[in-house]
Amino acid sequence: MSGKDEAELSRLMRAAIAGDEKAYADFLHRIAALVRGFVRRKIVQGGVDPEDVVQETLLAIHVKRHTWRQDAPVLPWIYAIARFKLIDAFRRRGRRIEIDVDDIAETFAEPETETVSERDINRALDSLSPAQRSVVSAVSVEGRSIGETAAKFGISETAVRVSLHRGLAAIAKRFGQGRFGRE
Amino acid sequence: MRTDDLIKALDADASSKAMPLRSAWWMAAGAAVVIAAAVFLLTIGPRPDFMAAAHTMRFLSKFVFTIVLAVSAFALIRALSTPGASTGRAMAWMAAAPMLVAVAVLLELFMVPEALWGTRMVGNNMMICMGFIPLIGIGPLAIFLWMLRYGAPTRPVLAGAVAGLLAGGLAATFYAAHCFDDSPLFVATWYTIAIAALALLGALGGRFFVRW
Numbered sequence: 001m002s003g004k005d006e007a008e009l010s011r012l013m014r015a016a017i018a019g020d021e022k023a024y025a026d027f028l029h030r031i032a033a034l035v036r037g038f039v040r041r042k043i044v045q046g047g048v049d050p051e052d053v054v055q056e057t058l059l060a061i062h063v064k065r066h067t068w069r070q071d072a073p074v075l076p077w078i079y080a081i082a083r084f085k086l087i088d089a090f091r092r093r094g095r096r097i098e099i100d101v102d103d104i105a106e107t108f109a110e111p112e113t114e115t116v117s118e119r120d121i122n123r124a125l126d127s128l129s130p131a132q133r134s135v136v137s138a139v140s141v142e143g144r145s146i147g148e149t150a151a152k153f154g155i156s157e158t159a160v161r162v163s164l165h166r167g168l169a170a171i172a173k174r175f176g177q178g179r180f181g182r183e
Numbered sequence: 184m185r186t187d188d189l190i191k192a193l194d195a196d197a198s199s200k201a202m203p204l205r206s207a208w209w210m211a212a213g214a215a216v217v218i219a220a221a222v223f224l225l226t227i228g229p230r231p232d233f234m235a236a237a238h239t240m241r242f243l244s245k246f247v248f249t250i251v252l253a254v255s256a257f258a259l260i261r262a263l264s265t266p267g268a269s270t271g272r273a274m275a276w277m278a279a280a281p282m283l284v285a286v287a288v289l290l291e292l293f294m295v296p297e298a299l300w301g302t303r304m305v306g307n308n309m310m311i312c313m314g315f316i317p318l319i320g321i322g323p324l325a326i327f328l329w330m331l332r333y334g335a336p337t338r339p340v341l342a343g344a345v346a347g348l349l350a351g352g353l354a355a356t357f358y359a360a361h362c363f364d365d366s367p368l369f370v371a372t373w374y375t376i377a378i379a380a381l382a383l384l385g386a387l388g389g390r391f392f393v394r395w
Contacts, residue, residue: 028190029187065334165199
């Protein structure tokens with residue numbers, strides 16, 4: 001963390017808000033790295049997957065970017081959100097310990113359901129409506145553009161944008177409520 | 184989903200726009216004032232001798248307390264709903280309204296004979312006061328809690344309590360125009376209880392409703 005980081009990230013964020021998608025992608029990649037470092041330093045024992053917290057933080061930063069004041073420094077804003085999401089993850093883990101007995105029973109019955117790469121975000125994705133889920137998957141996992149996704153499903157670009165936006169908002173909301181589709 | 188994949192989705196959604204939080208707070212404040220005013224005018228309304236009362240110190244002092252509370256709570260809640268914003272100064276300003284009330288209470292105790300302290304404090308309207316301040320404030324509180332959801336408070340329970348203080352300050356400002364009990368002894372007791380009830384309700388709302 002340095003003054004140079006701060007100036008560069010603020011500049012990228014302002015450009016992103018003004019509509020520069022390339023600046024936004026750059027901004028998100030840099031933040032992902034910063035937050036990953038922060039979260040890994042804070043999580044010393046297992047139980048909370050740092051990458052889950054990174055993804056939750058990125059989503060929160062995205063859906064709450066209207067809370068950043070353009071004349072304020074961006075790093076304190078980012079770290080405040082990351083810290084909040086980290087505490088949330090720890091708190092949720094505390095709650096999960098109580099239901100872990102059932103989880104273990106299920107794991108014994110169907111060992112293949114729990115995998116190391118299984119992410120909270122996948123469970124949240126599964127809870128979306130089929131239309132939103134296929135659009136979000138097409139744009140993220142399959143890496144298609146808005147135009148390609150529209151062509152693939154035979155719908156308008158506006159419809160793709162709306163589904164994507166609502167899908168992401170719904171995932172962020174599920175994270176906020178600590179629900180990932182298995183409770 | 185890999186984090187890089189997530190970033191692709193977020194980037195594709197970059198053009199979606201939301202109103203900046205700061206402007207949204209001013210709109211919410213405007214809506215809350217309108218709702219509080221409507222409930223006030225449709226129910227109890229201002230007291231008939233409002234213009235005459237406006238020349239007395241005790242009557243005016245009520246508005247000083249309630250407006251100072253509302254303004255300081257508004258500044259604090261905006262900071263609390265913004266991640267990373269410093270809240271120290273706004274938090275310190277929250278002491279202003281209670282301190283003004285405390286000073287007014289002391290002055291009142293000096294000016295009024297001890298035999299009258301009890302009647303001044305109990306007044307004639309304590310039930311109306313405790314009923315109507317929450318009633319006028321409940322609509323604004325709902326708006327402020329909704330705004331906290333729109334924002335990103337990292338201390339939701341505290342932010343919810345401040346939403347209650349803000350709604351309480353606003354509601355008490357209207358209620359003060361109705362009430363004949365102008366003594367600081369009355370205000371310090373019953374207004375405080377009514378506003379504290381809203382703050383408690385707000386804290387509960389912050390705990391269970393303000394999630395993000």
